[in-house]
Amino acid sequence: MMSSLFDHTAVTFQQAVVQLVDGCRRFAKWVVMGVVILTSILLVYTVNNLTLDTNPLNLLDPDLPFRQLDEEFVAAFPELDDLIVIVIDQGTSDAARDAVRQLAGTLSQQPALFSSIYDPAQGEFFDTYGLLYLKPDELWKLDERLSKWQPFLGTMVHDPSLRGLFSMLSLAVGENPNADEQILLAKVFDLLSEAIEAQIAGKPNPSSWKEAMLGDVTPKGDPKRRFLLAKPRLDYSTLEGAGGPIGFIRKQGKVLENTFGVRVRLTGSIPIETEERETLSKGAEMAGVLSISLVCLILLLGLRSVRLVGAMLFTLIVGLIWTGAFAVFTIGSLNFISATAPVLFIGLGVDFGIQLGMRYREAFDRLGVHQEALRQAASGVGGALTLSAIAAALSFFSFLPTAYRGFAELGLIAGGGMFLALFANLTFFPALLTIFPISRTKRISSIPQSSPNNSFTLPWVLRYRRPILFLMVPLTLAAVAALPLLRFDFNALHLRDPNTEGVSTFLELLKDPGTSPYVIHLLAQNLTKADELAARLKELDVVDRALTLSKYVPEDQEEKMAIIDDMALVLDPVLTPVEPLPFPSEEEEIRAVQDFQRKLEDQNNPLWTQKFSSSAKNLTASFDHFGASVGWNPEAIHELRKRLVGNFPQWLDRLRRLMNATPVTLETLPQALKDHYLAKDGRARVEVFSVFNGNDNTKLRQFARGVQEVDPRAIGSPVGIVEGGRAIIDACIQATIVAILASTVLLFVILRRPGEVLLVLLPLLMTMILTVAASLLFDVRLNLANVVALPLVLGLGIAFGIYLVLRKREGVSIAQVVQSSTSQAVLFSALTTMASFGALGFSAHPGMASLGILLVLTLTLALLCALVVLPALIGELEVRGWWKNG
Known part of the structure; x- marks a missing residue:
């Protein structure tokens, strides 16, 4: 009885899809007109209301323990957050000192751009007490x-x-x-x-x-290198959140370079993020032009109709605009991760159009009647498209409960976009095809007939099905064995262009433990407790030095x-x-x-x-x-x-002041120095430096974990990188498990045959397993950028399996499925997605390039599993009589 109910529901839904498509055909002009008007309104609304949140901290759940510790530290020492690190060097020590003083004075006169300016060397103080x-x-x-x-x-x-x-x-x-x-x-x-x-x-x-x-x-360091820390006033509602302050510093830096003969460079999180946005923008422009060209070329080769391709692309654009409006309605802004939702939408949204378009092309070439071709296409692929959209949406929605907000917001936008893409393809697409009809070609009018008992008439995939399956077994087992070797590069610095000023300067500073920006901070109840904590930290092998305010009172002064x-x-x-x-x-x-x-x-x-x-x-x-x-x-x-x-009189005056120094106490230390180590509520900061230099993730983790063992409340960039990476890894694992389980339940509900459910999931599971082995083989590490490939392969992997299995369910042989428009659509869908993302692999930005490379690798394996391994397995089941159609 339950099976009968499901069958009745499936038939009813299929009829509803056919009626929807046929209704849009009959009222094509009104549908197109209405969609264009609605889309135009949504476009204006989206452009005027969609904002970009460029704050990287908002990518992670604020309730995570390390995020809460970070917020507590920023509340105690707000002047240490979101800094522009200005590095002045290459001149003489006198020139560097004079340049820092002049720049500090100039920036201090710009309260609208900077909230604070800090000279770590405390030039005036050390000119007297140095x-x-x-x-x-x-x-x-x-x-x-x-x-x-x-x-x-x-x-x-x-x-x-x-x-x-x-x-x-x-x-x-x-x-x-x-x-x-x-x-x-x-x-x-x-x-x-x-x-x-x-x-x-x-x-x-x-x-x-x-x-x-x-x-x-x-106290220490290169006398020719000086630092100045500027805290800019940021506007995260714009793409260039720190554009004004950075532009002003660069302008003043040119003056200093011409006046003092020094070199002025900017680094730190703010300049690096600004440069990264510029690099990403340039890379995206190049990749966009290349990918659109390749996608159009592939679609034209596959569909052989300019009008059909045009209708598909227009439908894709409409769905994209709808998805942008959906993002405004639900979230209101995009972050760095959710900003990739349009690319994911194109990769999956075009898949719906290709499946429907190629099935329509097949039916139209066979029948020559537009109305009936649309009805047969909707009847044949409507259910598969719907099931694929639901499965893909579940894959994206699986990120909603995770702590990685970047992925959670991406999941909501892209998941909702799947239903919008489906609706656009079932309404706007057939209406466009009606207004701009395509021409009939001389292609084969029906699915080729092949005898499962005659190997000479079978496609090569089926002729060599057993060698293929025998080969895939050890390959899969070897890939499973390699799973523990998979490493996730959690360091965002490795995703950035090392040739940019901010990153190259940052890497240069990392080489010296004395200037390394990777510093850990701890908060103690008071200065006495901070000194005790610093003494314990000094005993660690991973700690070079631990500074408190007391360390600035010299020893052996008498x-x-x-x-x-x-x-x-x-x-x-x-x-x-x-x-x-x-x-x-x-x-x-x-x-x-x-x-x-x-x-x-x-x-x-x-x-x-x-x-x-x-x-x-x-x-x-x-x-x-x-x-x-x-x-x-x-x-x-x-x-x-x-x-x-030069300035010999001033230099002599400095020497005179050095010779007239008096003893230093906590009370006589500069107020700016005190403010950087003592909070207003009396808590004291401990600043911990690593013995390690360079940019090694293992050493960074050792440093962070070592300090956390002494005080679990440690915070700072090393802790943030390690803990943030772990949160992202946990989110990916959690979302992947949830997505696979949810998709499995959905497939069981819809298909009701365990064997077919496993066959649908097989391309996905094998693709994920083989991707791990291939990434190890080609040294393509998972990182914060290319991990976006995960939801895409979940969506496409399930969709490929659904299309092939449901086409097989129509009562045809696997040989006919392999030679049908369904398999061709899977092929061209994967190729267009490869083209869309593969162009990123040519980018100078390491993160963007890694995303493009991994996606091409993953989609290649997805094609292999969907069009080679799955047909070979179904063919073997068919020959043995273990597959029943209907």
Whole structure:
């Protein structure tokens, strides 16, 4: 009785589909007119109301534990979230310092673009207290170095010009310097040579002689590289959420590069995401043109009718617009993942049109009557299309309950789009075919007849069915065995173009644990608890250092202050402000340079070391090169003075302040520094750095897990990457299981034959298993971008099986099915989807390219399973008498 009820329902539904299609045929003009008007209204509504949410954090459920910890941390330290990291380097340390100060001042005057600006080096503070952050032995070495430079500094204090510089060097060379003094002078000569050659080449100075004297007095790091952290005001309702702030920084960066000879680069999550959108946009434009061209070409080859292809494409566009309106009604915005819904819609929506169009083409060529061809096509494929749409929608809806909101929203939009695509193909498509009828061709008017007992008349798939099945068994078993080897690359950085400025700079910083952006943060109840937590973290093998605010209070200050006082006594004649000599003319400076050059040429002292002689000869050669290429004119002299003497008075003032430092306490630390380690409610931040450098996922996971074992409330980019990746993997596994179970239940309800259900699911299951093995074989890792292929293969894999099994159910042999329009439609459907996505494989964007490559691989396997393995298996069942039609 239940079976009879199902049969009656199926017949009733089939009749309803035929009546719907026939009704749209009879009122074709009204249907087309109504659809065009409705679609136009929905298009305007969608364009005006659909927004893009570019915040990557919104891709994951905010209720996830690590998301809640992240929100708690951002609430405590909002100035550390969504930062633009400005990297200034390639000039001298003085130039980098001055550039940072100027840029910080400029950005601070733009409150509409930036909510906060932070200098991690705290230049003003460390210009006064920097020596206290050196170790005692480093201070003694600095004391010894400055003592040797004292006479030179004294001369430069009185005469900060080229005359003073080269007069002092002439005197030093003429007094037969000893071995230690020659080492010192050789270093100066080398630095002067570099500066002169840089001026000739029109490049900034790579270093300066002042750096050789004092070196860096900040706690650690490259003195020529400085950072500035800018927190922009973001607008996530636009594609360029940080376009205004980034554009302003780049404009100011050009000014700094021209003024100070430095290089200004931007990195961090905000610039990288902005660059990625630009890269994706360019890649999508190229892929879009290529894929549309290929899809049209394939459809024309398969359908052999421009009007039929045109009707199919117009129907596809209508369904796409309806789906966009559905997205506005249900969600209101698209994220990076759900933005791929149009592509998925094209891949699956065109499949409905191909199945209906090719069945109509087959019937029309046989009958030559449009009305009857449409009725037969609707009767023959309407049920299969509906079942495929429901199965595909279930595959997409399976992501709704997962924690990956990016997939959940994609599932809702694409799942709803399947029903809209089905409705468009059953209404608008036949109406278009009625208004723009196609011509009849000389194709075969009926399905070819093949005898299952005559192997010579069978298609090759059926002739060689047993070798095919015997071969697929070990292949499938091997693929199943390879499943545990599958790895998911959860690091979004690997999906981005490494040639962009943001990513390349980020990767460069990752090479040094001291500058690595992969930092973990922990919140402690107070500073005392934070210090205790930092001490425990320091014991971990994966931790390089753990910083709290207390770490910025120098140790052994009494000992260091004593050394600094001794240094100040020795340098007192230099540090005492004096009235400089009258500034020389260009002629006097030129004479001083020439006198020094003659000193180098005249000296032939056997006591000179090889290094000193070599440096002197190189400097002489640089002078000659300068005179020959630039010339000793006033403009060149002015530029040379700027390069060699530069801001010596300001540098001397900095040295004076360093020598007058007082002890540092928590209270005397800069307020900006305090705000970055102490929250307003008294909680303290622990900043944890990894011992690992580079971009290895395994090491990143070890670092995150190691810190989490000490404090499970750890947060930061390493934790977010690891935990977010795990959430996405769990979501994919959960959704895949739910999709397969839901589709299985649906097929059991509709087909009511376990054998046919298994045959429908077989192409899907085999495709997924073989995809794993093929991805391992071709080194195509699953990642956050190409995982979008999962719902597509679920939808298409089930649809392919449904089309073939239901066509077989019509009472024809498998040989006839293989040679029918159904198999051809499956082939061209897969080919068009390959073309649609395969063009992405040529993109320069690694994530987009990986998506295209994996989809082509997956769809190739789906075709293999649907058009080779499944017919071979059904053919064997048919020969053995184990298949019953009807």
